[in-house]
Amino acid sequence: MLCYTLAVTGRTSFGVASVDAIDRFHINAAQLAVFTALQLAVYAFAQIPVGLLVDRFGPRKLMVVGAFVMAVGQVTLAFTTSYPVAIFARMLIGAGDATAFLSVMRLIPAWIPLRHAPLLGQLTGAVGQFGQFLSAVPFLSLLHATSWQTGFVSLGAVGVLLALAAGVLVKDSPEPEADASAAEPAVPTEPGKPTEAERLGVKKILANVLTNRVCWHGFFVHWTGLGALVVFTLLWGLPIMTLGLGLPADQAGLALSLGTLASVAVGPIVGLLSARFYNRRMQIVMFFSITGWLGWLWFFTSAPTGVLWAACLMNIVMGFTGPVANLGFDSVREKVDRRFVATGTGLANMGGWIAGMIGAQAVGVLLNLRAPDGNYDWADFGVAWIAVATVWACGFSGMWLTRDRNVRRYS
Secondary structure, three states: OHHHHHHHHHHHHHHHOHHHHHHHHOOOHHHHHHHHHHHHHHHHHOHHHHHHHHHHHOHHHHHHHHHHHHHHHHHHHHHOOOHHHHHHHHHHHHHHHHHHHHHHHHHHHHHOOOOOHHHHHHHHHHHHOHHHHHHHHHHHHHHHHOOHHHHHHHHHHHHHHHHHHHHHHOOOOOOOOOOOOOOOOOOOOOOOOOOHHHHHOHHHHHHHHHOOHHHHHHHHHHHHHHHHHHHHHHHHHHHHHHHHOOOOHHHHHHHHHHHHHHHHHHHHHHHHHHHHOHHHHHHHHHHHHHHHHHHHHHHHHOOOOOOHHHHHHHHHHHHHHHHHHHHHHHHHHHHOOHHHHHHHHHHHHHHHHHHHHHHHHHHHHHHHHHOOOOOOOHHHHHHHHHHHHHHHHHHHHHHHHOOOOOOOOOO
16 A cells, blocks of 8 residues: 555656646646656556566566656656656656556455455555645645755655565465465465466457456446546646636645545545445446536636635545546456456556546647647636546446446355
């Protein structure tokens, strides 16, 4: 969970530094959006390859490597003033980030009975979101109190420490002799004998995952629940609240923190709902997601500018609705062959990040069209957010089309 929290901190750190980045790299809104778009592209499209590696080599090794890669990316970002090098650094951060959540999701079924796994999955997501608070408050304060270099080097240093801790403390399976990539954690693999994942081969694993309706449904559940939240927290939230609403940066950081606390509070509740109403998961996602978008409609049409409470309320609404994105993972964990669970979870976990990648870049393009001089106002952000609503509607349609009418209870 700590490694995942670090990953979320690194993922969202650039969002709270986005206004500073415009000045540091002398870029416009569309160029700023490239940072998030490419970072999310690397993160999203690394999910299946990372899932294959987790299934084969085990989560501990992938967590260690991923934390080191993120640390290299943060330190590189700290010292460069080159726009292309900075983009490469964010891509490294996206690649390292891709290992954390899938590794934890692979550890849960190895250690936890399936009837408790939905709650543990939501707790992981909820605790991990504390990383957004770390980037919005202490990291942002450190960035403004010291310098760009100090802020990002500090993130890199913490990454190295957690990589070392994961290597020492994380264990792939409760069984001392079990290989984490075996079909069942309780069945040890004989020395020198190929693992189940190795015998099946990459092509067969991919064929099973890419043709599995449950995995694709999880993909669109994640897309629907997380897309708008990704766009807001990773890039455009701080500019919307500071340049659009006219709030000072510290108040905007406070609003982001309230959203994180709301997510932490509601995550376990969503996990309990998932376990109790396992055959109504899509309806739960629909209810939370539509509620969130009614909030967005109010926010951009009726919310008063220059007041903190409006930003706080919208961040709390996002915090309440975001955790439903993880409900797709519960179905993958329960219905997909254990040998493919990390790869299947990887496909599901791509949804929200691909939606965020498309939405973030589309917002930047629309902002540039509306205000080529870079002087963005509240109306500009409202028009640009139509792109995010369109992306959400596509995911909502996909979730409906891939729904499974034949729900069966896990044991």
